[in-house]
Amino acid sequence: MLTKRIIPCLDIKDGRTVKGINFENIKDAGDPVELAIEYAKQGADELVFLDITATNEKRKTLSELVTRIAKHINIPFTVGGGISSVEDVSILLNAGADKISVNTSAVKNPQLIKELANRFGSQCVVLAIDTKFEDNNWFVYLNGGRIKTELKTLDWAKQAVELGAGEILLTSMNNDGTKNGFAIDITKQISEAVNVPIIASGGAGTMEHFKDIFQKGKADAALAASVFHYKEIAIPKLKSYLKLNTINIRL
């Protein structure tokens, strides 16, 4: 049976791992390749690298980093952050990325999802959604959580899957950085509404939070950054705990 996945996320800025709280207060958290190797050894099922660099050199430094990662790790990884064209994706996949994620660019041009799925296959197209609960509804936010849209998260998820997104990476801005647990309700709603895997992100603080997002939130994978970076939760211990709680996990 297919297992649930544990996915450490590395936010990248100018080739270094960084971590912020609620999308702000960025701190340095180490060399991405070294961290990636360590996570793979510990039993991470997959890795996500989100590049938040905003310079002109970005594309080149990112593709070089992707190649360095691909040379050194033997588990799959997704690369996202500022990807806006078929050409961007082609460069990253050729550099060795397994999947790419699109966010703002896909909202601005939904046809991009279709183009990417047709060209590279749905299996490597991850739609990342940053969402926030406001006025009794979950809305899609853009540009790393800085710009609100009127798009409802559930509607956008459904539309994106119809266009060819092969997976959804859902980050709740209300939960991100709080360590109070994942957003169970919206994760569950989307997981039940679409047929592609859902990666839940934002809010991991304890091992129980992971159990809840799999059992109550129906997530297919759970992503976290700081609890792994700062060694608050060890991946082997987390996986044993989940297995004990009858969640199907690769040990």
Add this chain to the structure above:
Amino acid sequence: MKVSIIKYNSGNVQSVLFALERIGINAIITNNVDELKTSDKIIFPGVGEASSAMSYLKENGLDNVILNLKQPVLGICLGMQLMCNYSEEGKINCLGIFDNQIKLFPSNNAIKVPQIGWNTIYDLKTNLYTGFKEDEYMYFVHSYYAEIGKSTVAKTTHGLEYSSSLQKDNFYGVQFHPEKSGTLGQALIENFIKL
């Protein structure tokens, strides 16, 4: 040892190259017929869409080249699917090495499609799996699957039971990605190189 990776319009060739580098093999990526014919081992990778990949192989005469290879050939993911009879993806005839059909996973609430993640392989046959225990985890990313048939040498279940590995004569195929399946995936690549 000369190892070649077949070059065609499919992604993720780089990952296979790196996986071979990690076990000390410098493979070449080529679509040159002479290079392929003189290789000791050939890897036929693939991530992408079946009908465009098949058209590319035909336009470049690679379909006949692959069919006539006598050395061990390992098809990975789409590579394995293209070695089968027919694919529902684009409704096309494929190379026909394995007598299996490629079908789309049924869309229902029981399973997610694509299947993305780690799943077990069992009923293992052939020396590709030397040293393997039953029910080891491998990494899968796919929406289409190969039915069970006489060439099946490993099985996996995702909603239904299907062929996660095929073998006939010198042709081997794996649906999962050994290059992304951690140390066990690496062991499988080593087994293939030793064939």
